[in-house]
Amino acid sequence: MRLTGSWDDTYAELDRKYIVQTSALPIERCLQMTTDPGDLVLDPTCGSGTTAYVAEQWGRRWITIDTSRVSLALARARIMGARYPYYLLADSKDGQQKEAEITRTAPSSKQTTNNIRYGFVYDRVPHITLKSIANNSEIDVIWDKYQLELEPLREALNNEIKKSWNEWDIPREAEEKWSDKAKELHKKWWDKRILRQKEADASIAAKAEFEYLYDKPYEDNKKVRVAGPFTVESLSPHRALTVGADDELIDPANKKAEFEDEQDFVHIILENLKTAGVQQAHKEDKINFISLTPWPGDLVCAEAKYIDEKDSEKRAAIFIGPEFGTVSRPDLVSAAREAADAAFDVLIACAFNYDAHSTEFEKLGRVPVLKARMNADLHMADDLKNTGKGNLFVIFGEPDIDLLNAENGQIQVKINGVDVFHPNTGEVLSDGAEGIACWFIDTDYNEESFFVRHAYFLGANDPYKSLKTTLKAEINQEAWDTLNSDISRPFDKPKNGRIAVKVINHLGDEVMKVYRV
Ligand SMILES: C[S@@+](CC[C@H](N)C(=O)[O-])C[C@H]1O[C@@H](n2cnc3c(N)ncnc32)[C@H](O)[C@@H]1O
Structure with missing residues (x-):
């Protein structure tokens, strides 16, 4: 039999965000041929997230995986910024109405629950017979x-x-x-x-009898849809041990090549740190080093000097986190202890990620612990021009919040700002809420994944206008007002005793802190 189903209209994506980005059309067809709304789609090599993007559009759930941070960042941004048509759900009042209109019957009186598993109201082609x-x-x-x-x-x-x-x-x-x-x-x-x-x-x-066109659901043109909530997860910090041919453990000290790699990484980071300094929310609080020299510590790997406003020299101990993985609180505590023993004025930790518990660790005795987040560009440090221009090391202070008692035993969170270290005075002071672009609350934090259960948008850049422009839609002013606030809506006390607050500034830096309630 001659095959007539070849897809010769599925060209490569022309407007690529990722070098190997797949065009949406073939993925869309595969998805429509093999799944129904509500089904789960897995793409273990997601790249720029085309599968997830398409799955969102067609009401399929999705999980995507990639080994590359670049692709995960692209996929995340792509899905967060997506704007989709609103398809009429079969299991909805509007859907029943539309179905009745198409089939020229009375609308169904069945209870509706907006369950996407019943699919959309689709266009159809009739099979007309005598x-x-x-x-x-x-x-x-x-x-x-x-x-x-x-x-x-x-x-x-x-x-x-x-x-x-x-x-x-x-x-x-x-x-x-x-x-x-x-x-x-x-x-x-x-x-x-x-x-x-x-x-x-x-x-x-x-x-007449008809066939559904599953790729042509009816749209409600008055509604705009954005992606549903999703989480981005990464592997827990892990250490890999290497075993030899006979399953014997290989002593890391003898693994010369790998050790040299690690040295290279630390070396490159220190070089960049020396030129870039450490950025904070306010320009005047930037820490510029006058010198940075290696330090023979266990965890502290360098001594950096800077001048405070009284013109006296301060000594900072530098701790560099792993190239791949997360810095945990015990690592930080040990590094701070080392810094205190060696009479440093402050510990500056530099890492790609910190675990949730380390956010609560701000000070050991008199030694403040500053957690600078390293920009992911530093993964490509070999190829990175060391110009000192990029925001490579950013300290984003701790969220400063008050817990308020509300009616019926509920609570509310008020965000006052973020605590910022002032290198000139050595003090940590709370900044106003102006520096915050948005903040989220996980009202019942499970210590593993942060679920955004409340979201609020603040900031000087008129987020209402930006959102309106992005969505190309009118937004209900009253609904918006409840989101544009430094005080949360009331919520029940967390069952497991903890809430987490995540704050994001205008540069996209984020910090999360866990509070016991
Ligand atoms: C051809 S791209 C996928 C493109 C994607 N369909 C899109 O539209 O952007 C293949 C992806 O697989 C990822 N990858 C390669 N080996 C992997 C592995 N072992 N596990 C997970 N992802 C992997 C790569 O990082 C790359 O992003």
Whole structure:
């Protein structure tokens, strides 16, 4: 049999965000051929997230995986910024209404629950057979209805032109020599005649057997849809031990090559740290080093010096986290202890990620612990131009919040700002809420994954306007007002005793802190 189903319209994506980005169309087709709304789609090599993007659009759940941070960042941004059409759900009042309209039946009175598993209301193509026409009694009703109007017109026309034409004798075009009245009657008769045919055809189509077009659901053009909530997870910090051919553990100290790699990483990071300094929310609080020299500690790997506002020299101990993985609280505590023993003024930790518990660790004795987040660009440090321009090391202070008691035993969170270290005075002070772009609460934090259960948007950059522009839609002002607030809506006390607050600034830096309630 000749195969006619080849897809020759699935070109490569032209507007690529990722070098190997797949075009959406083939993924969309595969998804529609093999799944129903509500099903789960897995793409273990997601790249820029095309599968997830398409799955969101078609109401499928999804899990995507990739080994590359670049692709995960792209996928995350792509899904967060996506804007989708709103498809009518079969299991909804609007959907029932639409279905009734298409099938010319009374709307279903079944209770609706907006369950996507019942699918959308789809466009369909009829399979018209003689049987379906013969069995369609609605055509007779339509015929009778039009006959009441067509017959008087035909009689009047016959009178005017002195004929005794039957319906099938009436020509499509009027004759030149006819009177204006005859021409008008002729036109009216044909207009009605065509309407009758159209209505009969529509009835035949509606009552015939049909096939759903699963890629053509009906849209509600008044609604805009964005992606549903999703989480981005990464592996827990882990250490890999290497075993030899006979399963014996290989002593890491003897693994010269790997050790050298690690040295390279630390070396490159220190080089960048020396030129870039450590950025904070305010320019005036930037820490610029006058020197940075290696330090023979266990965890502290360098000594960095800077001048405070009284012109006295301060010594910072530098701790660099792993190239891949997360810094945990015990690592930080040990590093701080080392720094205190060696009489440093402050510990500056630099890492790609910190675990949730380390956010609560701010000070050991008199030594403040500053947690700088390293920019992911530093993963490519070999190829990175060391210009000192990028925000490579950013300290984003701790969220400063008050817990307020609300009615009925509920609580509310008020965000005052973030605590910022002032290198000139050595103090940690709370900054106002202006520096915060948005903040989220997980009102029942499980110590593993942060679920955004409340989201609020603050900030000087008129987030309302940006959101309106992004969504190209009007946003209900009242609903928006509840999101544009430094005080949360009231919520129940967490069952497991902890809430987590995540704060994001205008540069996209984020920090999370866990609070016991
Ligand atoms: C061809 S791309 C996928 C493109 C994707 N369909 C899109 O539209 O952007 C393949 C992806 O697989 C990822 N990858 C390679 N080996 C992997 C592995 N072992 N586990 C997970 N992801 C992997 C790569 O990082 C790359 O992003």
